[in-house]
Amino acid sequence: DTGVSQDPRHKITKRGQNVTFRCDPISEHNRLYWYRQTLGQGPEFLTYFQNEAQLEKSRLLSDRFSAERPKGSFSTLEIQRTEQGDSAMYLCASSFPPDRNHNEQFFGPGTRLTVL
Amino acid sequence: KQEVTQIPAALSVPEGENLVLNCSFTDSAIYNLQWFRQDPGKGLTSLLLIQSSQREQTSGRLNASLDKSSGRSTLYIAASQPGDSATYLCAFINTGTASKLTFGTGTRLQVTL
Numbered sequence: 001d002t003g004v005s006q007d008p009r010h011k012i013t014k015r016g017q018n019v020t021f022r023c024d025p026i027s028e029h030n031r032l033y034w035y036r037q038t039l040g041q042g043p044e045f046l047t048y049f050q051n052e053a054q055l056e057k058s059r060l061l062s063d064r065f066s067a068e069r070p071k072g073s074f075s076t077l078e079i080q081r082t083e084q085g086d087s088a089m090y091l092c093a094s095s096f097p098p099d100r101n102h103n104e105q106f107f108g109p110g111t112r113l114t115v116l
Numbered sequence: 117k118q119e120v121t122q123i124p125a126a127l128s129v130p131e132g133e134n135l136v137l138n139c140s141f142t143d144s145a146i147y148n149l150q151w152f153r154q155d156p157g158k159g160l161t162s163l164l165l166i167q168s169s170q171r172e173q174t175s176g177r178l179n180a181s182l183d184k185s186s187g188r189s190t191l192y193i194a195a196s197q198p199g200d201s202a203t204y205l206c207a208f209i210n211t212g213t214a215s216k217l218t219f220g221t222g223t224r225l226q227v228t229l
Contacts, residue, residue, distance in 0.1 A: 004159075033216065042120075042205050042219030043160070056215060091159060098214040102148050102167050105217060107160040 002026060004108035006092050012114045013082055020078045021111045025094030032075050033093040033105060034067055036060065043091055049075060050097065082115045089113075118143040118210055122220035129196055130228055137191040137223045139206035144184045147209040150217065151180050151191050154203045163204075164191075168211070196227045 005024045013019050025032045030051050035043035046065070047057045051072040061067075064082075069075040079086055089112050093105040119142045129135050139151075148167050152160040164173045164180040166189070172181040179192040189206055203224045207217040 006159075031215075035217075040221070042207070042221050043217070045216040045218070048215055056213070058216075089157075093160075093217075098147070102165060103209055103214060104148070104150065104162060104165045106162055107152075109159040112157070 004092055004094050004106055006090075006108040006111050008111060009109060010112045010114075012116065014116050015082060015084060017082055018078065018080045019082060019113065020076055021090055021092075021113075022074060022076050023092030023108060024074045025092070026106060027073075029094035029096055029106075030072065031095045031097060031103070032069055033095070034075070034077050035091040035093065037089040037091055037110070038087075043089075046077075079113075082113075084115045087113055087115045118208060118218045120206060120208060120218055120220035122204075122206060122223050124223060125221065126224040126226075128226045128228060131196060131198060133196050133227075134192070134194050135196055135225075137193070137204050137206075137225070139189040139191070139220055141187050141189070141208055143208075143210060144187060145211040146182070146184055147211045147214050149180070149182050149189050149209075150207050151178075151189075152205045152207065154205060154222070156203075160205065193225075196225075198227045198229060201226050 033048040034046040037043040049069040089110045093107045151163045166182045177194040203222040205222045207219040
């Protein structure tokens with residue numbers, strides 16, 4: 001499978017715990033994006049990387065959230081001190097830069113987080 | 117700030133019917149537009165991408181159009197099938213950022229036998 005992969009697919013945690021999600025993009029893509037989707041809504045942008053560099057962060061990304069892409073390949077999204085409002089589907093996407101393939105984004109299956 | 121609206125929020129049609137899903141947006145500075153399909157509890161599957169300079173794209177039974185002057189995009193599905201049942205999302209990248217997608221809330225489609 002050469003698509004975007006995410007791990008785990010489901011995570012149930014208690015409020016106050018820390019969680020970490022992983023995303024492996026399509027191997028040739030140098031851009032990687034994180035989005036969050038709550039029930040009945042469209043995904044909302046959180047942050048994105050070009051290679052190792054984190055180029056933009058949404059105001060939705062509070063200081064409890066941190067994302068890394070240390071070697072320009074896979075990325076991790078960590079949520080510290082989880083709250084019930086963090087319950088959502090966390091989606092990862094990847095793309096080429098805009099000058100190649102017009103920044104068409106391809107999504108992974110998502111990680112469903114439930115905070116009890 | 118780009119706002120994206122999808123109407124209707126839900127739609128039920130009998131198998132074989134042709135249908136149109138609508139997406140409207142407020143900022144015409146569009147870099148590109150993507151239509152996605154999302155099955156319940158799953159990720160997003162890219163269906164079509166329309167570049168800013170294009171007016172439409174076709175893939176099989178799907179045709180998407182873009183009219184920046186009116187702030188509208190439509191997704192036309194011909195000869196609908198039960199397997200088309202899913203939520204359809206439109207999303208835009210603005211020219212200024214050329215990066216993040218701004219999504220509508222989606223249209224939930226059910227195609228009945």
